[in-house]
Amino acid sequence: MSDLDKAIAQLRACRPIPENQVKELCHKARELLLEEGNVVGVNAPVTICGDIHGQFHDLMELFRVGGDVPDTNYLFMGDFVDRGFYSLESFLLLLCLKVRYPDRITLIRGNHESRQITTVYGFYDECLRKYGSANVWRHCCEVFDYLALGALVTGASKNLESSETSYTDAGTQSSIEDQDIEIEILNSNSEVINRFPRSSRDSQLPPKSSPLSSPILDTPSRIGPVGTGATSSSGGSRSNDGGAVLCVHGGLSPLIDTIDKIRLLDRKQEVPHEGAMCDLLWSDPDEIDGWGLSPRGAGFLFGSDIVKCFNHKNDLSLIARAHQLVMEGFKEMFDNSIVTVWSAPNYCYRCGNVAAILELAEDGSNGGYIPRSNGDLGRKQEMERDLRKRDPPGRRYRVFEAAPQDSRGMPAKKPVADYFL
Amino acid sequence: MSLPPKSNLSDLLSSKLATRGRGRGRGLGPNRGDERTDEDKDRIVQKTDEDASVSRMSAVGLGYLEDPFTRAFVKGQIPRRYPIINRGTYVRTTAIDTLVNRFLAQRPSEPKQIISLGAGSDTRFFRIISKNQSIALTYHELDFPTNTSLKIQCIQQSHGLLSIVQAKLKAPSELSISPDGTTLTSPNYNILPMDLRNLSQNQSSSHSNPLLSLSNFSTAVPTLILSECCLVYLSPQYADSVLHTLAKELFPSSTALGFILYEPIRPNDAFGRVMISNLATRGIHLQTLKKYSSLTRQRQRLLISGFESGQGASDVDFIWNNWIDEAEKERIANLEMFDEIEEWRMLGKHYCVAWGWRDGADNQPIFTPAWYEVISQDEIEDDIG
Numbered sequence A: 001m002s003d004l005d006k007a008i009a010q011l012r013a014c015r016p017i018p019e020n021q022v023k024e025l026c027h028k029a030r031e032l033l034l035e036e037g038n039v040v041g042v043n044a045p046v047t048i049c050g051d052i053h054g055q056f057h058d059l060m061e062l063f064r065v066g067g068d069v070p071d072t073n074y075l076f077m078g079d080f081v082d083r084g085f086y087s088l089e090s091f092l093l094l095l096c097l098k099v100r101y102p103d104r105i106t107l108i109r110g111n112h113e114s115r116q117i118t119t120v121y122g123f124y125d126e127c128l129r130k131y132g133s134a135n136v137w138r139h140c141c142e143v144f145d146y147l148a149l150g151a152l153v154t155g156a157s158k159n160l161e162s163s164e165t166s167y168t169d170a171g172t173q174s175s176i177e178d179q180d181i182e183i184e185i186l187n188s189n190s191e192v193i194n195r196f197p198r199s200s201r202d203s204q205l206p207p208k209s210s211p212l213s214s215p216i217l218d219t220p221s222r223i224g225p226v227g228t229g230a231t232s233s234s235g236g237s238r239s240n241d242g243g244a245v246l247c248v249h250g251g252l253s254p255l256i257d258t259i260d261k262i263r264l265l266d267r268k269q270e271v272p273h274e275g276a277m278c279d280l281l282w283s284d285p286d287e288i289d290g291w292g293l294s295p296r297g298a299g300f301l302f303g304s305d306i307v308k309c310f311n312h313k314n315d316l317s318l319i320a321r322a323h324q325l326v327m328e329g330f331k332e333m334f335d336n337s338i339v340t341v342w343s344a345p346n347y348c349y350r351c352g353n354v355a356a357i358l359e360l361a362e363d364g365s366n367g368g369y370i371p372r373s374n375g376d377l378g379r380k381q382e383m384e385r386d387l388r389k390r391d392p393p394g395r396r397y398r399v400f401e402a403a404p405q406d407s408r409g410m411p412a413k414k415p416v417a418d419y420f421l
Numbered sequence B: 001m002s003l004p005p006k007s008n009l010s011d012l013l014s015s016k017l018a019t020r021g022r023g024r025g026r027g028l029g030p031n032r033g034d035e036r037t038d039e040d041k042d043r044i045v046q047k048t049d050e051d052a053s054v055s056r057m058s059a060v061g062l063g064y065l066e067d068p069f070t071r072a073f074v075k076g077q078i079p080r081r082y083p084i085i086n087r088g089t090y091v092r093t094t095a096i097d098t099l100v101n102r103f104l105a106q107r108p109s110e111p112k113q114i115i116s117l118g119a120g121s122d123t124r125f126f127r128i129i130s131k132n133q134s135i136a137l138t139y140h141e142l143d144f145p146t147n148t149s150l151k152i153q154c155i156q157q158s159h160g161l162l163s164i165v166q167a168k169l170k171a172p173s174e175l176s177i178s179p180d181g182t183t184l185t186s187p188n189y190n191i192l193p194m195d196l197r198n199l200s201q202n203q204s205s206s207h208s209n210p211l212l213s214l215s216n217f218s219t220a221v222p223t224l225i226l227s228e229c230c231l232v233y234l235s236p237q238y239a240d241s242v243l244h245t246l247a248k249e250l251f252p253s254s255t256a257l258g259f260i261l262y263e264p265i266r267p268n269d270a271f272g273r274v275m276i277s278n279l280a281t282r283g284i285h286l287q288t289l290k291k292y293s294s295l296t297r298q299r300q301r302l303l304i305s306g307f308e309s310g311q312g313a314s315d316v317d318f319i320w321n322n323w324i325d326e327a328e329k330e331r332i333a334n335l336e337m338f339d340e341i342e343e344w345r346m347l348g349k350h351y352c353v354a355w356g357w358r359d360g361a362d363n364q365p366i367f368t369p370a371w372y373e374v375i376s377q378d379e380i381e382d383d384i385g
Helices: A003-012 A019-034 A056-066 A087-100 A115-121 A123-131 A135-144 A259-263 A276-282 A304-313 B008-023 B029-035 B038-061 B083-105 B124-131 B145-157 B159-166 B236-250 B270-281 B295-304 B316-322 B326-333 B341-348 B367-371
Strands: A039-043 A046-049 A074-076 A105-107 A150-154 A181-186 A192-197 A244-248 A291-293 A300-302 A316-321 A330-333 A338-341 A355-360 A395-400 B112-117 B137-143 B189-193 B223-228 B257-264 B310-315 B351-358
Touching: A003 A019, A003 A087, A019 A087, A019 A135, A039 A259, A046 A056, A056 A087, A056 A355, A056 A395, A087 A105, A087 A123, A087 A135, A115 A123, A115 A135, A123 A135, A150 A259, A259 A276, A304 A316, A338 A355, B038 B083, B038 B145, B083 B112, B083 B124, B083 B223, B083 B257, B083 B316, B083 B341, B083 B351, B083 B367, B112 B124, B124 B137, B124 B159, B137 B145, B145 B159, B145 B189, B236 B257, B257 B295, B257 B367, B295 B310, B295 B351, B310 B316, B310 B367, B316 B341, B316 B351, B351 B367
Parallel strands: A039 A150, A046 A074, A074 A105, A181 A395, A244 A316, A316 A338, B112 B137, B112 B223, B137 B189, B223 B257
Antiparallel strands: A046 A355, A150 A244, A181 A192, A291 A300, A330 A338, A355 A395, B257 B351, B310 B351
16 A cells, blocks of 8 residues: 555545655646646546535545545535644545546636635635644645646536436336436435436527527527537537536636636746736626626726626636535526536534535547647637537536534544524 | 634534533433523523624724724634724624614713613723713613623723723722622713513512612713614514513603614525524524514514614615715725625525604604614515525
């Protein structure tokens, strides 16, 4: 058993590893992350996760529900630390897994992966409490500076294969068996809670309410798979390509209109208070037109029109982001053009919410050919004039609750949440 | 930079409880709270005051609130709470201050009275007097003897607090502290030890109510009663009975009377359920929460108790949005990074300030002009019950 595997075993038991091992781990991780671009290319299948916030036992529950590393590919969209009581164990375990299985797990930066925020929201205090000095916190912060800012998932299947599992309620099993499934929601026992077939949107007309509707839409303009440059309006073979999905912790920035502009940022620094890098980690979608001021004091609010323009311009079918607590674990907005994924159940041991992870399946219809992972080369230029919305990939959400306190021999210390007394 | 670990107090509290639980026999499962004696339960309620003053100290230390007096009640390092808790402490204090100050500003030269139930280490008296030494206000605080003796000790040890208590004395003998240290009386400030349950109907008589033995207690001057997270810990019968005694027995209906409550609400959604269960593991039971679960129910409660001239209730989220002006909101927003927006809204919707009043027989009403402009919130969603 290698030292790394030993460290993984120790962290899985929720026990911190010694300071010198942390230092070594962080050094290796930095070397690895340095090689990654600001926007990491990721191939489906992949399971996309939102905020973890030091809720270690719930992270273990996430792996139980979603499958373990390296059997399942994971993409974590930041906010590993702060708020929960086991930020250290959670982040170091994810980092160990990253070093051990670099192609199986992708970590991108959240707004809490920052020196300033961690001194307010708990990670700094936790390191001090567990090691007696701030050294480990410092090592971790240096890793934060190297984390990618986003990821681009390609090769996802447009339709889900019906999972071979039972319905929670046999009565809900409908006649959609034979239809293409766009969204499937499973509980933590892999039982289907709900299933949605791909809607008539598939026949190319976007909803009438779309601000992007235009006469051009009347022209049939079916698009071939990303990277092939083909249009298939002749209605020949049906594509099963779910388009490209941009993953980022917060959202969009008024300073960023193309993914290439994200690639040009100098990311290896503390998260600035303003600017494109800050916005990507802090912004939120909202029911507004255009851009708005954020109540968080950093980043912006952005409306449906912004998302649709961005997705169109960058040939994206979906943006996946985290950053905002959603009681149901995930929330799709703006005609399924953006989704919030939240993976910290009963957030802060106080909020009573469920968590979710998002699985994107592999598109096997292309004979196993996987488009170039960077996704930028050969992507459609014709899209510039075509305002049709791309269909997002099939989405399988697994919804789960907080891990039971005394599960699997974990320490049973009940975390205490603050209230007004 | 060195920051103390958070939740010190609560950790301490829960570990103490755990130890006690172990001594009692194992394997009793999650209902450990049920084996606590009544004394244990009271002690836990008394301890909630420490929690409140630690939160207040954190908010003061960071500049949310101006309160030079809280420091005297918190020992050791200045604790640090999360921004969401600091903002909540700020809103709670500011909201009650708003209502209190509007009352005090009416006919300022005429005598008024405030009774604070379960006052603990609250500093409101000191804050009022330090801003206006000539105010004709008599302030009575009631709490368990454990809490009153702690408070009196702190006052004796703090020059700043003591000088405010002494400011109005004509002779040093006017300030008197009982030999057991649980009672402080002075011309304008009294701290009285009592179990509030003794104020309920069955127990109440002129002999057992220490307020009536005071020479400076009046049942005739306009009086404001405060219950800041206090009655909620009593059983619904006791809580109702205390309110009834105060509003209908102690004061004649001719006396102008106002009541301010600060309490949790909305126990029936996911956040509310987790709140009840989390506090229960600390031995804290919010006993009237189910009965007074919404803004509407809180207003009805005050109406039924005889505060017939008007009632209002707003949750903390609403108060932050509607009572605090933009410049002040911006000042608060700039004090700390605030990355808890969704959680803040949720937390804020689960605490409310409710107020009710009767103008009494006075020709010139005092509460109506003070409070009728204060914005009360319409009930939202189906959170009744």
